[in-house]
């Protein structure tokens with residue numbers, strides 16, 4: 001239960017700080033730690049463990065590609081490589097125009113339709129290169 005309140009508290013703090021500070025990654029961490037009376041290492045540990053925490057704003061659209069075992073076995077890593085090589089978009093990065101963020105996720109519960117992805121919260125099964133290209137070209141153009 002304590003970790004839940006810590007996580008919720010930190011999320012609220014980051015939401016507030018994100019709008020007020022120009023560099024939330026550097027400036028917010030000690031403020032959050034002091035406010036919650038925990039160490040900066042504990043804040044960093046929680047932020048880096050939970051994938052949905054961000055230290056910088058996400059793009060307008062967020063594409064998550066599942067990299068867990070079932071999706072790996074069905075070609076997810078080829079899609080990750082395609083995003084990097086064809087579109088210059090690495091995992092964890094946002095396009096320069098802020099339109100699309102690409103993130104890794106580890107199982108979306110859609111293993112039977114792997115490789116799986118999620119675009120703006122909408123689950124995509126049987127994700128393939130054509131769909132990846134269409135999303136990147138549409139959302140990042």
Ligand code: FES
Nearest residue numbers: 066068071108110
């Ligand atoms: S391993 Fe990708 S959805 Fe489960």
